[in-house]
Amino acid sequence: MLKIPPHQVAGHKAGNGKLGPLVDESGRFYKPLQGDERGSNELKFYTSFSSDTRIPEHISKFFPTFYGTQLIEASDGSGLKPHLVLQDLSIGRVNPSIVDIKMGSRTWAPEASEEYIQKCLKKDRETSSLPLGFRLSGIQIYGNKESGYWKPERTSMQNLSAEKLKTILKKFVSSNTSPDMNLQPDCAFAATVYGGSTGILSQLLELKAWFEDQTMYHFYSCSILMSFEKELALEGKNPGGQIKLIDFAHVIEGKGVIDHNFLGGLCSLIKFISEILTAPNEHITEVVPSVNGVN
Amino acid sequence: MLKIPPHQVAGHKAGNGKLGPLVDESGRFYKPLQGDERGSNELKFYTSFSSDTRIPEHISKFFPTFYGTQLIEASDGSGLKPHLVLQDLSIGRVNPSIVDIKMGSRTWAPEASEEYIQKCLKKDRETSSLPLGFRLSGIQIYGNKESGYWKPERTSMQNLSAEKLKTILKKFVSSNTSPDMNLQPDCAFAATVYGGSTGILSQLLELKAWFEDQTMYHFYSCSILMSFEKELALEGKNPGGQIKLIDFAHVIEGKGVIDHNFLGGLCSLIKFISEILTAPNEHITEVVPSVNGVN
Numbered sequence: 001m002l003k004i005p006p007h008q009v010a011g012h013k014a015g016n017g018k019l020g021p022l023v024d025e026s027g028r029f030y031k032p033l034q035g036d037e038r039g040s041n042e043l044k045f046y047t048s049f050s051s052d053t054r055i056p057e058h059i060s061k062f063f064p065t066f067y068g069t070q071l072i073e074a075s076d077g078s079g080l081k082p083h084l085v086l087q088d089l090s091i092g093r094v095n096p097s098i099v100d101i102k103m104g105s106r107t108w109a110p111e112a113s114e115e116y117i118q119k120c121l122k123k124d125r126e127t128s129s130l131p132l133g134f135r136l137s138g139i140q141i142y143g144n145k146e147s148g149y150w151k152p153e154r155t156s157m158q159n160l161s162a163e164k165l166k167t168i169l170k171k172f173v174s175s176n177t178s179p180d181m182n183l184q185p186d187c188a189f190a191a192t193v194y195g196g197s198t199g200i201l202s203q204l205l206e207l208k209a210w211f212e213d214q215t216m217y218h219f220y221s222c223s224i225l226m227s228f229e230k231e232l233a234l235e236g237k238n239p240g241g242q243i244k245l246i247d248f249a250h251v252i253e254g255k256g257v258i259d260h261n262f263l264g265g266l267c268s269l270i271k272f273i274s275e276i277l278t279a280p281n282e283h284i285t286e287v288v289p290s291v292n293g294v295n
Numbered sequence: 296m297l298k299i300p301p302h303q304v305a306g307h308k309a310g311n312g313k314l315g316p317l318v319d320e321s322g323r324f325y326k327p328l329q330g331d332e333r334g335s336n337e338l339k340f341y342t343s344f345s346s347d348t349r350i351p352e353h354i355s356k357f358f359p360t361f362y363g364t365q366l367i368e369a370s371d372g373s374g375l376k377p378h379l380v381l382q383d384l385s386i387g388r389v390n391p392s393i394v395d396i397k398m399g400s401r402t403w404a405p406e407a408s409e410e411y412i413q414k415c416l417k418k419d420r421e422t423s424s425l426p427l428g429f430r431l432s433g434i435q436i437y438g439n440k441e442s443g444y445w446k447p448e449r450t451s452m453q454n455l456s457a458e459k460l461k462t463i464l465k466k467f468v469s470s471n472t473s474p475d476m477n478l479q480p481d482c483a484f485a486a487t488v489y490g491g492s493t494g495i496l497s498q499l500l501e502l503k504a505w506f507e508d509q510t511m512y513h514f515y516s517c518s519i520l521m522s523f524e525k526e527l528a529l530e531g532k533n534p535g536g537q538i539k540l541i542d543f544a545h546v547i548e549g550k551g552v553i554d555h556n557f558l559g560g561l562c563s564l565i566k567f568i569s570e571i572l573t574a575p576n577e578h579i580t581e582v583v584p585s586v587n588g589v590n
Contacts, residue, residue: 131405131550
């Protein structure tokens with residue numbers, strides 16, 4: 001029985017007659033192959049990457065498992081359509097907190113069409129991609145049984161200043177998750193989610209070491225998905241903080257050069273998370289008004 | 296007695312009635328303050344940086360010492376003009392081999408004027424800046440007393456492929472310095488110039504560690520100058536490989552974010568140099584035609 005993924009924070013969504021991904025109960029995620037070259041490019045990437053013996057296991061674990069393609073009934077009712085069959089990253093999660101971070105100050109490859117380059121460049125300049133090296137593409141933060149999720153408008157998260165971005169990344173690991181941006185997040189779970197030998201920072205550093213060396217792929221417009229289970233954190237258990245890379249429609253060959261664009265953004269993200277771990281209660285001097293659209 | 300710097304490989308040059316930098320015999324380098332905001336911005340940077348107590352000494356050594364400004368007779372005969380007074384980086388060098396590497400895949404700050412952004416973006420796309428994360432702005436490689444310097448046209452060095460760029464960085468530390476791009480460089484001095492605990496790679500790694508952490512400055516359109524003394528290498532002595540950062544007309548405040556653009560390019564450069572040290576005699580399979588303008 002296929003259904004709409006309950007925890008999707010970014011990208012095209014199924015439902016209301018629209019085409020989007022579906023999940024089943026066995027832990028598989030069905031992503032419709034985009035009809036244009038993005039679809040064929042993403043399939044090419046998964047096919048190549050999943051059989052590439054040069055990828056060490058401690059790196060391939062950061063990517064969704066690829067099970068091939070399958071014709072299934074599309075969510076928009078248009079009949080059988082080819083879908084990528086991938087690992088459902090939220091399987092086993094009950095109330096996951098999730099943030100989707102689109103990496104790189106540049107989301108376009110030098111080889112892309114002029115029209116596409118201009119469209120991406122405009123967006124990169126209008127969002128935090130250019131100044132910060134990445135932008136938030138979507139977020140949901142679980143509060144508790146009463147409050148449920150805080151899921152701000154995506155557009156309100158894409159152009160954050162450094163200070164506001166840091167507040168959001170603190171809120172992500174806090175027990176006080178009111179939408180009020182003036183409330184200081186308590187960072188109650190920073191140490192267990194971001195910190196520790198298996199926490200998110202350690203995983204980002206593992207990924208960084210690989211990006212400093214690998215010259216096989218350049219990951220334009222790819223996202224890092226960070227997630228954890230807050231209820232486990234509240235119970236004092238390991239909240240299972242993890243990172244996964246997703247969205248490979250614009251991956252190109254590295255041709256002997258490292259992906260300095262992704263790597264730069266990754267180092268920027270690492271710096272933010274390191275600072276939160278080092279000084280979780282650092283006072284923010286900037287006056288932070290409510291973020292537009294989050295009320 | 297002021298004279299034209301004998302070892303300048305990039306930038307505006309004095310002589311023939313043109314405005315450019317001058318040097319004296321005491322080891323000072325006089326750079327005319329550019330009349331527009333570039334001049335005031337570079338002066339602002341040197342003034343701020345040279346008195347910034349947050350810069351550790353193992354990092355400030357990578358920057359030219361700043362001695363203030365001075366009115367001196369301009370090289371174009373236009374009379375007394377304000378000049379930045381800096382350390383002459385080639386003092387003590389007899390026949391230095393030098394390469395000027397303009398860092399970053401993006402040479403423009405988000406805050407720059409639209410006209411300037413479009414001009415830089417065009418150049419970044421036409422050169423190796425976009426694909427490699429940096430471009431060569433100028434180079435001179437000393438051969439020997441008979442052959443003197445190999446100093447190719449700057450424009451022929453700005454848009455190298457990854458393979459050709461690697462060949463140039465190998466040639467830089469080789470004893471066979473023929474302009475013939477098909478000749479395999481022997482990398483005779485790779486270990487002493489690039490390698491070792493005080494070599495250029497170690498220095499680049501020191502710089503990288505600082506860039507992963509510092510959020511004070513963003514160094515747009517800044518260059519790393521790598522140099523060494525080949526005659527010393529030929530005599531089996533330490534050739535004094537060193538890196539220095541130059542050209543700060545487009546430095547802006549970091550505002551709490553790392554310089555992911557410079558850092559990405561730096562990691563790319565480090566990867567090239569690491570590969571040369573690891574496999575100096577690696578066979579290049581690509582057919583390398585003569586580079587335009589180098590004959």
